[in-house]
Amino acid sequence: MRVPVFVLSSLNGAVTFAQWIREHVDKIRDQTKQVTRHGKLISVEPVITGNMVNLNFLYETGDAAGQNMTTACTWHACQWIVRQM
Secondary structure, eight states: OBOOEEEOSSHHHHHHHHHHHHHTHHHHHHHHHTTOSSOEEEEEEEEEETTEEEEEEEEEOTTSOOHHHHHHHHHHHHHHHHHHO
């Protein structure tokens, strides 16, 4: 699991961002597939706290501990998210 945080300018912005994430999970999953064949993104769950949104990325990594793999996948996905904004 990896949990990056996005800080928005308002609660309304956080709600809008969280909804956008929910609508684009398949595209986010496609981004993680560009980094590894071994790790599988199971879910991305946004959690709103005020104007902040934590994104709970949950992975299956098979026999690997997957620390570097999940970090690289999540970073790549977050870079894609920022470019879409």
